[in-house]
Each structure stands twice: as C-alpha cells, then as structure tokens.
Amino acid sequence: MVKPLERDFDMTTQTVAGNDTDLTASAKLPASARVVVIGGGAVGCSVLYHLAEMGWTDCVLLEKNELTSGSTWHAAGNCPNFVGSWTMMKIQSYSTALYRKLGDLVDYPMNYHVTGAIRLAHSRQRMEEFRHVQAMGRHMGVELEEMSNSDMQAIYPFLETHDLYGGQFDPLDGDIDPAQLTQALAKGARDLGAKIVRFCPVTAVEWLGDEWKITTPNGQIRAEYVVNAAGYRAGELGKMFGRDVPCVSLAHQYLITEPIAELTARDEKLPLLRDPDSSYYLRQEKDGLLLGPYEKNCRAHWLSSDDPMPDDFSFQLYNDDLERLEWYIEDACARVPLLGTAGITRVVNGPIPYTPDGLPLIGPMPGVPNAFEACVFTFGIVQAGGAGKLLAEIIIEGEAESDSWAVDPRRFTDHVDTAYTAAKAIETYSHEYAMHFPQIQWPAGRKSKYSPLYDRLAAAGAEFGSYGGWERADWFPANAADRRPANSYDRQHWFDAVGGECRHVAAHAGILELTGFSRFHVTGVGADQWLTTRITGNMPRVGRIGLAYFASPKGKILTEMTVTRLAENDFWLMTGAGAYWHDRDLLIASLPAGGSVTINDVTRNLATLLVTGPKAPAILADMTGQSMTHDDFAWLSHRNIDLANCQANVIRVSFAGEAGFEIHCQMNDVVRVYDAVMAAGAAHQLRPFGMLALDSMRLEKGYRSWKADLTSDYTMLESGLGRWVNFNKDDFVGRAALQAEKQAGSQREFVTLTLDDPNDGAPFGEAVYLSNVSIDGVDAGLVVSAGYGHRVGASIAMAVVDRQALAKAKDISVLVLGRKRRATVVEGNVLYDPENAKMKV
Numbered sequence: 076m077v078k079p080l081e082r083d084f085d086m087t088t089q090t091v092a093g094n095d096t097d098l099t100a101s102a103k104l105p106a107s108a109r110v111v112v113i114g115g116g117a118v119g120c121s122v123l124y125h126l127a128e129m130g131w132t133d134c135v136l137l138e139k140n141e142l143t144s145g146s147t148w149h150a151a152g153n154c155p156n157f158v159g160s161w162t163m164m165k166i167q168s169y170s171t172a173l174y175r176k177l178g179d180l181v182d183y184p185m186n187y188h189v190t191g192a193i194r195l196a197h198s199r200q201r202m203e204e205f206r207h208v209q210a211m212g213r214h215m216g217v218e219l220e221e222m223s224n225s226d227m228q229a230i231y232p233f234l235e236t237h238d239l240y241g242g243q244f245d246p247l248d249g250d251i252d253p254a255q256l257t258q259a260l261a262k263g264a265r266d267l268g269a270k271i272v273r274f275c276p277v278t279a280v281e282w283l284g285d286e287w288k289i290t291t292p293n294g295q296i297r298a299e300y301v302v303n304a305a306g307y308r309a310g311e312l313g314k315m316f317g318r319d320v321p322c323v324s325l326a327h328q329y330l331i332t333e334p335i336a337e338l339t340a341r342d343e344k345l346p347l348l349r350d351p352d353s354s355y356y357l358r359q360e361k362d363g364l365l366l367g368p369y370e371k372n373c374r375a376h377w378l379s380s381d382d383p384m385p386d387d388f389s390f391q392l393y394n395d396d397l398e399r400l401e402w403y404i405e406d407a408c409a410r411v412p413l414l415g416t417a418g419i420t421r422v423v424n425g426p427i428p429y430t431p432d433g434l435p436l437i438g439p440m441p442g443v444p445n446a447f448e449a450c451v452f453t454f455g456i457v458q459a460g461g462a463g464k465l466l467a468e469i470i471i472e473g474e475a476e477s478d479s480w481a482v483d484p485r486r487f488t489d490h491v492d493t494a495y496t497a498a499k500a501i502e503t504y505s506h507e508y509a510m511h512f513p514q515i516q517w518p519a520g521r522k523s524k525y526s527p528l529y530d531r532l533a534a535a536g537a538e539f540g541s542y543g544g545w546e547r548a549d550w551f552p553a554n555a556a557d558r559r560p561a562n563s564y565d566r567q568h569w570f571d572a573v574g575g576e577c578r579h580v581a582a583h584a585g586i587l588e589l590t591g592f593s594r595f596h597v598t599g600v601g602a603d604q605w606l607t608t609r610i611t612g613n614m615p616r617v618g619r620i621g622l623a624y625f626a627s628p629k630g631k632i633l634t635e636m637t638v639t640r641l642a643e644n645d646f647w648l649m650t651g652a653g654a655y656w657h658d659r660d661l662l663i664a665s666l667p668a669g670g671s672v673t674i675n676d677v678t679r680n681l682a683t684l685l686v687t688g689p690k691a692p693a694i695l696a697d698m699t700g701q702s703m704t705h706d707d708f709a710w711l712s713h714r715n716i717d718l719a720n721c722q723a724n725v726i727r728v729s730f731a732g733e734a735g736f737e738i739h740c741q742m743n744d745v746v747r748v749y750d751a752v753m754a755a756g757a758a759h760q761l762r763p764f765g766m767l768a769l770d771s772m773r774l775e776k777g778y779r780s781w782k783a784d785l786t787s788d789y790t791m792l793e794s795g796l797g798r799w800v801n802f803n804k805d806d807f808v809g810r811a812a813l814q815a816e817k818q819a820g821s822q823r824e825f826v827t828l829t830l831d832d833p834n835d836g837a838p839f840g841e842a843v844y845l846s847n848v849s850i851d852g853v854d855a856g857l858v859v860s861a862g863y864g865h866r867v868g869a870s871i872a873m874a875v876v877d878r879q880a881l882a883k884a885k886d887i888s889v890l891v892l893g894r895k896r897r898a899t900v901v902e903g904n905v906l907y908d909p910e911n912a913k914m915k916v
C-alpha cells in the first residue's frame with residue numbers, strides 16, 4: 076500500500092535549513108511560548124514566519140516528523156493568482172508576491188519558476204468567468220490578460236486550439252519548490268528568533284483556564300495561544316481540543332513524463348496550462364511534462380475503521396491509480412499532442428485535505444479559547460504565504476486587514492460531520508474547476524437541517540436551497556422541467572417565476588418559512604448593560620425589536636443581530652443561519668464574569684414563518700380576532716399570540732418591505748401554525764414564496780445581508796450604518812475608531828445603484844455580480860450585493876465606493892462579466908417605498 080520516499084525529481088530537494096539540525100528535539104523544547112504552532116508544513120512555517128515578522132518572536136513550532144513531511148513535500152507547487160473568491164485572491168496574490176522576494180528576504184535559495192500560465196476557455200460562459208476574475212484581479216493589482224487562440228499558440232506552440240473559445244494569461248503564475256519554500260519560511264522565522272522543534276509530535280493539550288499545556292514525548296510546553304496547522308492530520312489533532320475538524324483526505328495524483336526532446340531544445344520553460352473545462356493542469360517539469368487532473372471519480376481515504384489513518388504517513392504516498400485518470404490523460408494528449416509522445420516515469424498520489432467547500436480553515440477554533448486553525452489546505456503551497464499573514468494578524472491584532480469569512484472555521488456548524496464533509500469534499504474536488512454560477516446550490520450533503528414543514532413545502536413544489544445547512548424554499552417552479560440548479564451567468568431560468576412571486580407578495584400576500592435563524596436567549600441582571608457596551612447603537616425598549624450591530628475595535632462590522640426585548644433583562648438575539656457559531660463565540664467571549672448573565676442557544680427549538688404583503692394584517696386578524704393594523708400592532712413591535720392553539724411570538728416586521736409578520740413558534744408547532752395560516756390566507760390569495768424572491772425584495776428596500784454587504788472589509792460608517800452608531804453612549808466596542816473616522820471623514824461610502832446595459836436597451840437579469848465600480852474611468856469601488864428588483868423593474872447593485880470620486884462623479888459604471896453597465900446612484904439608497912408606508916398599513 077505504502078511507497079517509500081523517492082527523490083528523483085527536483086521539487087523535493089530536502090534540505091534542512093537553520094541551526095538545529097544536529098540537536099535532539101527534547102533539548103530544544105522550551106518551557107513556554109506565546110504561540111505554539113503545531114505542524115511544520117508550508118502553512119505552519121508561514122504562520123510562524125509571519126508571527127515573528129510582526130514582532131511576536133517568542134513562538135515555537137512543533138513538528139511530528141521532519142518539516143514538509145505531510146502533504147507539502149510532494150506537492151506540484153503550482154502557484155496561481157487566478158481564483159474566483161476575493162478572499163482567496165488576496166491570499167494567493169500576497170503569497171506569489173512574497174515568494175518572488177522571499178529568497179532574498181531570508182537569504183535562502185529557491186527554485187521559483189514564474190513561467191506565466193494559460194487558462195483555456197471552451198465556451199462563452201467560461202470566457203465570461205475569466206473576464207469577471209480579470210476585473211477582480213485589476214482591483215487588487217493582479218493583472219490577468221485575455222488571450223485569443225493565436226496569442227496562446229504564440230507562447231505555447233504545442234497547443235491544439237481549433238475548438239477553443241480563447242483563454243487567459245496570468246503572467247505571474249508559476250511553480251515553486253514546496254520544500255524550499257517551507258525551509259525558507261522556517262529559516263526566516265528562526266532568524267527572527269522563533270524556534271522550531273522537529274520530531275516532536277503533540278500527543279495531548281489541556282486548557283488551564285489562562286494558558287495551554289501541550290504534551291509531547293519530549294516534555295511539555297505552556298502557551299498563551301495554540302495553532303492547529305497539522306494538514307491532513309488536523310482532525311486527529313482537533314480531537315485533542317474536543318473539536319471535530321471538517322477534514323477529509325482525498326487522493327490527488329499527478330504524473331511526470333520522461334524528458335521530451337522538443338522541450339530540451341527550448342531555452343525557456345513552457346507556461347503552465349490549465350484546462351478547467353476538461354479539469355486538469357499541465358506543466359513542464361525539468362524537460363518532461365507534469366499532468367494533474369481533478370477527476371470525477373476521486374477517492375477518499377482514512378474514513379472507516381477498516382482503512383485507518385496510519386500513525387505515521389510522513390513522506391509517504393498512496394499507490395498509483397492511473398486508471399481513474401485515463402479520460403483526462405487522453406484529453407490532455409489531444410490538447411497537447413506532445414504529451415502523448417513521452418512515457419510516464421513517475422506518478423505521485425498523495426493525501427490532499429479537503430473541507431466541505433474546498434477552502435481552508437484559517438481563524439479562531441470554534442468554541443475553544445485561545446486556539447486557532449490554519450489547516451485543511453487544498454492549495455496550501457500557493458496559499459501558505461497569505462494564510463500565514465492572515466492568521467498572524469488575527470492572533471496579534473484580534474482582527475484581519477480584510478474580511479476572511481470565506482476561510483473562517485466557524486462557517487461550518489453543527490450539521491457538519493464526517494459523512495457530510497466526505498460527501499461535500501468529493502463533490503467539491505470533482506468540481507474543482509467548475510463555474511460557480513450565482514445562487515448555485517450543489518446537491519451533496521443536503522437536508523442536513525430541516526424543519527417538520529419540509530414535506531409540506533416539497534409537496535407545494537419548492538426548490539430548496541441550503542442556508543447554513545438549513546433547507547429553505549428558494550422558489551416554486553411552475554413545471555418540472557424548470558427544476559434544475561443555476562446554470563448560467565445570464566438571466567436565470569427562474570427569473571419569471573421569482574418575479575411572479577415578488578409581484579404576488581406586493582399585490583396580495585406570501586408565506587415563507589425562515590427556520591434556521593440562529594437564536595440566543597440572553598437573560599440575567601446586567602444583560603442590558605452588557606449588551607449596550609457590545610453594540611454600536613441602542614437596545615430596544617420592552618415590547619420592541621431593533622437591529623443591533625457589533626463592531627470590531629477598528630469600527631468594522633462584525634455582525635448584525637435582531638434584538639427582541641421580552642423584559643428588562645430578557646432578550647432574544649436572532650441572527651443569520653450561517654452566523655451561528657460566529658455569533659455564539661462572539662457573545663460568549665465577552666460574557667461578564669460572575670455568571671449573572673446567561674446565554675441559552677435555542678436555535679433548534681424555534682421555527683419562523685414570514686407572512687407578508689398588504690393582505691397579511693387581514694390574515695392574522697382573521698386568525699386572532701384582533702386588529703393587526705399598524706395603529707394597533709406597530710411596526711417593529713412584538714406580541715405573544717395564540718395561533719391555532721400554539722403559543723407564538725409575533726413580530727411586526729418584514730424583510731420584504733411589505734406589511735408583514737414574523738411568527739416565531741415552537742419547532743413542533745410549525746406545521747400546525749402553517750396550516751392554520753394557509754387556511755386563513757385562502758380568502759386573501761396567500762401563496763408560498765421563496766428565498767430568491769425575498770432577496771430581490773430586500774435589495775429594493777436597501778436591506779443588508781450579513782457577509783454579502785455587511786462585511787468586516789468596511790466600517791459601520793463606510794457601510795452607511797451611521798444611524799445605528801450612538802456616539803452619546805459612554806462606551807462600546809469600536810467607539811474610538813468610529814469617532815476618529817467621523818471627525819476625519821470616511822474614505823468610502825455605501826451606495827445603491829441601478830444598472831442598465833446600453834447594448835441590451837433593457838434591464839437584464841441577476842448577473843450583476845460582485846464586480847468593480849468605475850467612476851469617471853477609474854476603478855473606485857466594489858459591488859457587495861446585487862440582483863434584480865422585480866417590483867421596481869431594475870438591476871440593483873449595492874456598492875462601497877471611494878467618497879471623493881463619488882462626490883465628483885460624472886460617469887459611473889459597473890463592469891459585469893467584462894461588460895460595462897451604466898450605473899445611476901439611487902437617492903437615499905431605497906428604491907421601493909422609501910417612506911415605509913406599505914409596512915405601516
């Protein structure tokens with residue numbers, strides 16, 4: 076099963092840098108350190124380097140075996156800047172810039188071949204994806220270039236292009252020797268004063284209340300903070316902290332050919348080639364080629380008791396399994412016929428760790444104090460540099476320079492177990508290069524969390540989406556042929572149906588199950604006082620609800636919660652399904668000592684129905700015999716009401732911007748309450764609607780959505796949330812920074828834009844995508860949330876832009892998938908019912 080280490084290719088030249096090679100590990104284990112990093116792959120060494128670089132030199136890295144012995148030593152070492160996520164592009168482009176200078180910075184020789192890379196497009200949609208990423212890159216200083224088929228052939232003469240749509244060039248892509256990279260980072264860290272102890276496996280950890288005790292066969296070490304950087308062994312290490320790390324090891328293979336005369340004859344190394352539509356990368360390795368596919372039928376390892384993870388897999392590989400790659404090898408040979416002329420000399424089949432969404436875990440360890448994760452990296456070579464910087468910022472400064480929710484470990488919550496992780500990881504691996512269309516919902520791992528109402532909604536024809544693991548109706552297709560996921564960057568196939576749902580809600584009434592809100596019941600003497608110092612604005616009065624924003628010390632947005640005040644010191648805090656563990660940890664971390672205030676997680680106990688539209692008050696009046704008009708039941712107030720013999724807390728509020736009520740009832744009562752509302756609603760044309768319609772309607776109202784347009788990239792003031800900042804309060808988190816920003820004036824401003832396309836002469840679909848805003852020809856901001864507003868008939872983009880540029884703006888446009896769309900600023904940012912008259916019927 077297991078192959079011995081071979082070193083017949085130049086990327087794994089194992090040289091152990093630094094001055095501890097001849098010392099025994101036990102002699103080197105210090106008694107304490109500020110941070111202990113566990114795991115000496117590319118990522119752990121980068122974390123250590125960046126901690127030291129930022130001034131925290133009293134840090135120690137513990138490595139079970141030799142540095143690089145996990146996944147790092149055998150990686151192909153490709154380092155692309157191209158990636159569809161803002162966070163990842165920031166991480167990767169930081170890495171590639173660092174790697175270009177790292178050898179000089181730390182005085183360590185490094186093989187980093189910056190060859191550039193070509194990415195092939197087989198279709199218009201793929202080309203549009205490239206254009207979108209190209210625009211993202213420009214915003215971050217990453218220059219990607221569109222290529223024609225002849226451009227590609229000019230720099231890659233062996234490429235077959237007759238059936239291609241074109242391509243893209245990343246001039247700063249290339250391949251690095253992962254072992255040398257790791258050793259360079261290790262040397263840099265050591266030179267700054269950090270320590271590395273090899274052959275020192277961590278076997279136990281214990282939280283002593285104010286510090287960690289870390290046990291190894293070579294002794295114990297105390298630390299203020301600990302980092303799990305154990306690569307594919309992150310799960311094993313996580314268990315020592317009582318944490319189930321969502322990590323599955325998949326087998327990823329590449330093959331290397333014998334030398335090819337045509338390549339030997341060239342002066343320059345070929346650019347890297349990626350064919351995302353066929354799903355492989357191909358690059359020159361010495362005078363041969365290296366081919367690495369992401370195949371459809373990939374294999375997971377170490378998931379069951381009959382296939383346990385060996386205690387030690389250092390410098391080892393899985394057996395070759397080339398049969399799985401046959402289709403890809405043939406496809407690549409047709410694309411680059413030169414590949415077919417050479418024999419295979421080596422296959423590398425190694426463990427590649429995957430989370431459910433294929434992005435790494437970088438940030439606080441959920442539910443565990445003073446512990447962090449930098450593990451489960453699928454592209455850990457190119458991401459190591461940026462990941463190290465990001466985690467060092469989080470540990471030292473308490474917050475990162477930019478929003479990092481995409482990689483935050485708290486994004487996976489209580490539904491994520493091994494089976495879920497494996498199903499999603501395999502799906503993600505086999506779609507590694509797939510196009511991620513807006514609103515796409517992948518099928519694996521579904522129905523992890525759902526309410527008793529699921530079957531009713533399914534019978535009513537709902538197409539579901541997953542929200543923090545909870546199933547909610549996305550839309551209601553009129554016929555079976557429409558039941559398919561998003562498959563385009565253009566107007567989606569659900570456009571008319573969702574438009575119909577919005578118009579129906581606006582004319583009559585709609586019902587939507589919103590179960591899955593994260594809910595925390597906060598009670599006890601001092602609860603009001605405590606929360607007042609945590610949030611930027613005011614707490615609602617008893618009987619009322621209010622929006623509460625939590626800012627970071629730098630005034631950036633951490634989260635938004637709806638606060639329902641039941642009594643003087645009795646609150647429900649309600650927040651998005653995805654924010655579950657993030658907000659739980661945020662609250663618990665600052666809970667006053669002494670135990671007078673308690674937090675109860677009641678997320679799974681309660682269900683929510685939204686009944687909204689001009690006829691909603693009449694429906695509830697029919698059910699209760701009480702007047703439900705705004706005069707009798709005011710907007711933003713709540714009541715306990717008996718509905719169908721079930722106790723419910725009813726709040727007069729609607730994210731759709733119509734008259735409406737959120738009904739919060741016991742999970743076990745939700746079917747009964749739903750049936751009763753549907754029965755009462757029959758006389759008022761009540762119909763179910765879905766999340767896609769709600770998203771359209773909230774954009775028209777200028778309502779925000781967490782981690783779409785409410786991110787820690789921006790401060791409260793930059794995000795236009797000044798009216799939720801009360802500077803008259805003595806103290807709250809972020810006050811000093813926001814006060815300073817207010818005095819100096821914000822650099823950026825939140826705007827709502829409507830877009831039109833001069834080429835279409837008509838409004839277009841949902842494809843207003845997270846794109847760049849250009850003001851008077853200069854890149855001046857970013858779209859943070861976008862879609863189509865069906866009630867107002869406009870494409871809407873929420874954006875944060877440069878304030879000075881906006882003040883002088885003559886010509887604003889948004890670049891959507893490479894096409895310029897004219898943009899107009901919406902006065903007051905609200906397109907639909909700016910006076911809120913409809914909600915106060």
Ligand SMILES: Cc1cc2nc3c(=O)[nH]c(=O)nc-3n(C[C@H](O)[C@H](O)[C@H](O)COP(=O)(O)OP(=O)(O)OC[C@H]3O[C@@H](n4cnc5c(N)ncnc54)[C@H](O)[C@@H]3O)c2cc1C
Binds near residue numbers: 150312426455
């Ligand atoms: C075939 C293949 C090709 C790849 N090609 C690329 C590529 O081209 N580009 C790219 O970016 N990525 C690539 N990858 C992925 C890349 O190899 C990994 O993402 C990366 O190496 C992860 O680095 P790491 O530091 O997180 O983990 P690792 O390198 O696995 O390091 C983790 C370390 O933790 C140590 N450890 C574990 N448990 C303990 C413990 N209890 N105590 C102390 N130490 C412990 C281990 O010994 C190990 O050294 C490839 C992967 C494979 C399999």
